[in-house]
Amino acid sequence: MSAPVDPEVLFDVTVAAGDGWLGEIPAGGRLRIVDLHGNQAVDTLLYDARDTANRYSAVDTVRAQGSAYLTTGSVLRSVRLDPLATIVDDTCGRHDTLGGACAKESNVVRYGEHTRHQHACRSTFLRYAVAGGLEKRDLTHNINFFMNVPLTEAGGLTFEDGVSAPGKHVELRAERDILVLISNCPQVNNPCNGYDPTPVRLLGWAS
Amino acid sequence: MADASGYQHDVPGGAAWSLILRRGSTLRLAALGADAVASMLLYAADDRWERLNVPDTLKAQMSARIHPPMVLMSDMGRALASVTGSSSDWHDAITGHSVDADLARFGPSDYGRDRNGWRRSARSLLLDELYGHGLGERDLHATVNWFVKVRPGGDERGTLGYVPGHTAAGDWVCLRAEQDLLVVFATAPHPLDPAARWRPAGVRAVVAPGDPAPADDPSRAFRAESARALAAAERSAR
Numbered sequence: 001m002s003a004p005v006d007p008e009v010l011f012d013v014t015v016a017a018g019d020g021w022l023g024e025i026p027a028g029g030r031l032r033i034v035d036l037h038g039n040q041a042v043d044t045l046l047y048d049a050r051d052t053a054n055r056y057s058a059v060d061t062v063r064a065q066g067s068a069y070l071t072t073g074s075v076l077r078s079v080r081l082d083p084l085a086t087i088v089d090d091t092c093g094r095h096d097t098l099g100g101a102c103a104k105e106s107n108v109v110r111y112g113e114h115t116r117h118q119h120a121c122r123s124t125f126l127r128y129a130v131a132g133g134l135e136k137r138d139l140t141h142n143i144n145f146f147m148n149v150p151l152t153e154a155g156g157l158t159f160e161d162g163v164s165a166p167g168k169h170v171e172l173r174a175e176r177d178i179l180v181l182i183s184n185c186p187q188v189n190n191p192c193n194g195y196d197p198t199p200v201r202l203l204g205w206a207s
Numbered sequence: 208m209a210d211a212s213g214y215q216h217d218v219p220g221g222a223a224w225s226l227i228l229r230r231g232s233t234l235r236l237a238a239l240g241a242d243a244v245a246s247m248l249l250y251a252a253d254d255r256w257e258r259l260n261v262p263d264t265l266k267a268q269m270s271a272r273i274h275p276p277m278v279l280m281s282d283m284g285r286a287l288a289s290v291t292g293s294s295s296d297w298h299d300a301i302t303g304h305s306v307d308a309d310l311a312r313f314g315p316s317d318y319g320r321d322r323n324g325w326r327r328s329a330r331s332l333l334l335d336e337l338y339g340h341g342l343g344e345r346d347l348h349a350t351v352n353w354f355v356k357v358r359p360g361g362d363e364r365g366t367l368g369y370v371p372g373h374t375a376a377g378d379w380v381c382l383r384a385e386q387d388l389l390v391v392f393a394t395a396p397h398p399l400d401p402a403a404r405w406r407p408a409g410v411r412a413v414v415a416p417g418d419p420a421p422a423d424d425p426s427r428a429f430r431a432e433s434a435r436a437l438a439a440a441e442r443s444a445r
Contacts, residue, residue, distance in 0.1 A: 059350075099265075
């Protein structure tokens with residue numbers, strides 16, 4: 001009998017408020033995202049690492065699971081319905097995938113002209129995507145980990161205070177080799193970051 | 208013909224169509240049968256990397272459904288189209304459209320066997336149409352599924368419930384282009400429609416020339432966010 005071997009650590013990084021990250025998780029590997037200070041939206045996109053057109057699809061994911069919010073057991077599917085990753089642990093309890101990412105242009109629509117030059121997720125997504133060989137048309141509707149966007153039976157949708165808290169985490173298991181693109185949201189005009197964007201920690205394991 | 212300068216086209220069920228819709232023109236879609244669907248993609252005709260962004264459209268207007276007089280917004284914060292009227296106050300945009308796997312329950316179908324009655328998924332139909340415009344899988348975005356109602360439950364998981372019988376023949380929706388658009392849509396049944404038989408209903412499209420949103424337009428008055436998206440479209444039309 002040999003003692004259990006700790007899984008190989010692939011990375012352990014802190015992503016500053018308003019910064020991003022692009023990395024690969026091998027099939028069977030895990031990614032844990034830790035909301036270090038609480039109420040921090042982590043905008044996330046997933047791609048099949050070998051064929052990036054086979055990318056995360058929010059609407060196919062929610063239709064396949066029959067419910068709007070993501071939590072433990074949610075299978076994060078691609079446009080071809082392939083499982084890209086599964087949420088295997090979630091101490092927060094609920095995550096959004098219908099609210100999209102902020103952009104300078106949508107900030108103007110939502111909050112007015114004075115926000116046009118504020119930093120926004122799409123700029124971060126694009127900066128890391130382009131560096132990784134992707135481009136604008138590769139961006140799609142994302143996951144917002146730790147973000148609370150309740151839908152109502154009457155068809156309403158609101159952005160509310162986060163359900164997260166300091167130290168809460170969510171953990172994904174890669175179901176194939178995946179690329180993960182993250183924007184640690186810089187939005188300061190709504191409660192998604194508690195009006196105070198903060199760093200998050202990313203922990204990766206090979207198994 | 209719709210009138211001297213407009214036109215009408217009936218898209219059969221289980222098919223796809225695309226058209227250029229000029230700023231100010233209207234596109235009226237009418238269901239030709241029960242449970243008709245038009246799953247629609249929208250692109251700015253002069254920059255097709257600018258396209259409908261359903262999350263931006265919904266969150267800016269605080270809605271989980273599409274209804275008049277909402278504005279359909281691009282990822283660049285510009286109005287693409289306004290929903291000027293509809294017989295329904297609920298059109299889905301959060302549950303996507305059928306893919307090939309959704310058709311398995313209807314049994315095998317191909318052109319050789321079924322000729323032009325072959326069963327194809329909305330995804331397959333949309334992609335065929337996109338390829339014809341030099342676009343493809345990377346250009347897919349969340350569709351507006353006209354005539355479909357999927358209600359989120361108020362429960363902890365947000366359970367989604369397809370509402371059968373939401374649409375009957377004659378139900379309609381009208382869009383007005385707020386900039387020149389490439390419009391692509393498919394009429395395959397929605398994948399959450401539990402119907403045992405493949406009986407896709409067609410959609411009548413009527414295109415008519417017109418003017419962009421006037422100053423007193425209901426879409427402009429709907430919300431400040433809607434007005435700002437319309438203003439951004441106007442600014443770039445100058």
